[in-house]
Amino acid sequence: MATAQFALTEGTLNVPDTYQDRSINVLKFKENNATLVITRAWDIEPGDEENFLNQQLAKVKRSMRKVVMDAIEDSRVAGQPAREVSLRFENQSTMVYEKLAVTRIDDHLLVLTLSRTLPFDTDADAFWAAIKTGFQLGA
Numbered sequence: 218m219a220t221a222q223f224a225l226t227e228g229t230l231n232v233p234d235t236y237q238d239r240s241i242n243v244l245k246f247k248e249n250n251a252t253l254v255i256t257r258a259w260d261i262e263p264g265d266e267e268n269f270l271n272q273q274l275a276k277v278k279r280s281m282r283k284v285v286m287d288a289i290e291d292s293r294v295a296g297q298p299a300r301e302v303s304l305r306f307e308n309q310s311t312m313v314y315e316k317l318a319v320t321r322i323d324d325h326l327l328v329l330t331l332s333r334t335l336p337f338d339t340d341a342d343a344f345w346a347a348i349k350t351g352f353q354l355g356a
Contacts, residue, residue: 249344251333258319258326269326270300270319281306281313294320294329295352303337316345322354 221234242255292301299320
């Protein structure tokens with residue numbers, strides 16, 4: 218059986234190359250007062266990206282209070298087409314401000330969500346832009 222290396226912060230795992238990465242990555246950036254969550258969505262057919270995004274946003278509307286969303290817009294992640302939305306909501310009496318981008322990577326969707334407890338300002342917007350443009354496919 219062929220194997221592949223699965224990279225972790227702590228090292229690598231040798232696993233059968235038939236694995237499907239369903240991991241969730243959570244990166245905390247104290248100096249930016251931000252948290253980046255990276256998730257993957259499998260079994261989403263090409264062309265259904267917008268439906269997936271709308272379903273995710275509907276879940277936020279159902280489970281959070283005081284939800285305000287901007288319009289979904291075209292964007293880029295790693296130089297390829299993406300859909301992006303800015304939103305804010307109340308979670309346990311705390312306002313949360315988020316930017317969410319979804320892009321297709323081969324056979325699945327990659328979802329990047331940057332969350333803050335302060336509104337996005339010029340520096341936070343630049344940080345978000347740097348995340349999206351700095352992402353390198355195939356690493």
